Amino acid sequence: MAMWFLRIFMLLLVSSCVSSDFLENPDFESPPLNLPKNLNASSVSLDQNSTLPGWTFQGTVLYVTSLELPDTGHAVQLGEDGKINQTFIAKGDDLNYILTFALIRGGQNCSSSAGLSVSGPDSNAVFSYRDNISKVSWQSYSHNLGRWGNGEPINLVLESQAIDSDTNSTCWPIIDTLLIKTIGVTLVQESGNLLTNGGFESGPGFLPNSTEGVLIEEVPSLIQSALRQWSVIGTVRYIDSEHFHVPEGKAAIEILADKAPSGIQTATRDTSEGSRYNLTFTLGDANDACRGHFVVGVQAGSTAQNFTLESNGTGSGEKFGLVFEADKAAAQISFTSYSVTMTKEDVLCGPVIDEVIVHPPLGGATSVKPTWLLLICVFLYVAVL
Template identity: 85%
Template sequence: MTIWFHIIFLLLLVSSCVSSDFLENSDFESPPSNLSSNASSSALVLLDQNTTLPGWTFEGIVQYVTSPDLPDSGHAVQLGEDGKINQTFIARGDDLNYILTFALIPGGENCSVSADLSVSGPDSNSVFSYRQNYSKVSWQSYSHNLGKWGNGEPINLVLESQTIDSESNSTCWPIVDTLLIKTVGVTLGQDSGNLLTNGGFESGPGFLPNSTEGVLIDAVPSLIQSALTQWSVIGTVRYIDSDHFHVPEGKAAIEILADTAPSGIQTATRDTSEGSRYNLTFTLGDANDACIGQFVVNVQAGSAAQNFTLQSNGTGSGEKFGLVFVADKAAAQISFTSYSVTMTKEDVLCGPMIDGVIVHPLGGTASLKPTWLLLIFALLYVAVL
């Protein structure tokens, strides 16, 4: 590692911040005013026009939930028919992406259909569904990129149930809990030996404090809108942390979850020369989540494509692989795709883990062409913080 790698890694650290204090009452532990007398029970307490929920405004049918089965073993809100909550917070710092992580829980029992949850910012929107077989607990963590905002700009976060054609008494309306905002710098540094940005997946959504299941990232075709910095997502992947999973390098990695359709991730190189040869290396393994089977991952780099296979015993194995390719254009496409459905004995979807993706020219080391301006920027950024 060069001194420039350490400087750039410092830039990555100081440009990322995980915080729940962007939002007031982000875990809903501050109760609504004018609660009914049975508020301490497991029953749902209907919020009406005479009730306020600290930090939040709401419309439609919104209920305050008290249950030991929630992520924080406390309280949450359920968004019933036309139910909506929103809160406006203020951006801090310039050129930062604001990435939301939240817990989604299905509400009700023996429901014939589950309603979806819409999450949006001023210019972003995604719809989330609780799906069986994505978690061994009764809730799931999801992420959503609220977009890039400048210092002092207001960001209005809106969570709303999606009305569906069904009898209301047979509908599982979504329950939301534990919202967390993470800021990530729009421009991340590169390791001087890598032509990819965020090849180690260290920049992504924040992990909820009580979660051991990672964070699900649904399909996002745009690099700009993705919660996984500089990578678009096909299907669904799980963002995993080294505290609860096998992660070969750093603090985070990606687990690909193929279901009824292929899943994977895709990005593009920087500063490649059309017609020049490059080497792509990566680690393929399992996340130590009891995922047993044969992993087959299709890797495409420029115009080259190859399948890589790993026999997983589910205990945290990993192997480095490589692929030589010729750049077909200045920004060569890099993708990892899995087509095989793999499940644990608990019927939870699992799959191949990808980490440490590096692209460099054959016969040489890629150069960032660093300047003293980068060092000055790093020092100024730290001073501002």
């Protein structure tokens, strides 16, 4: 009962952290003040006489009025040297400010897509629209703006970044629907788990009208990652239980391996060098028509083992486990997918990881994946006694 209550408390705590009131006009639905009333064009270029509520801008910036967008159809496109920014004020004690935004491909007949640089006072990352990552014309990405508090100003800057020297054939990024989520510096720890955020309940916010989850690009630092206490290798998709199969709680991780392996990594707390621990986790699929042979490599301390799952893409989940010996006080835990799998719509997909638990020290023999045979053996042993 106590464990059940703690899990419910954690879910309520996490869900209360999402906020959209930090930014003014975050979805660009308040148009430029001088926009023509009977505008028939799909976009209009902003100039020195334009004022976009809540935002300042430089360079080539277009107000887009007709696209398949996640909200009601207004966005901003950043052309060559285009930049927009807005400063908002941190609220309360020290919190992590995590941004989620929609990125739309800027056109069809172009040889490359320009990058979008997203930065805060001490953070920066570049994102690009990827053709094989979603089945709709826009994608949700996340970025950790950093840790702030006590009324500190946070200047959010978004600007285009050319990737190809031929700017005439470049699709410039279109941005829509920005959402900021705050997460406390100290996360609630589930009793009996030596990992923090082992259920992935603490991560970026989901956009209101999104059914595609949130993409988290490579972030080697636990501190800078939008997935709290986990670093990211390659690309993963943060999925919600409303639109995907999530084994436990409200969120999980889908690993998207492409040209190179992808995965997540963290570290235990309070482990003792030389002691043995049991790592358990759930491996499954997101119910997104991802069919194939999943191979996930798990590293725990100095122990490494591959786990496989045949997925039919309809929402499965199976518990696995391994025993490892801690090689240091903070043992590394990682999950890496080596399987490149795609749906029939040529969208990248992959294995789902959830319910990662490192149990307190063991005194017995090495345990393996729980099976019915093991349960029967235990039953017979108890019966003999």
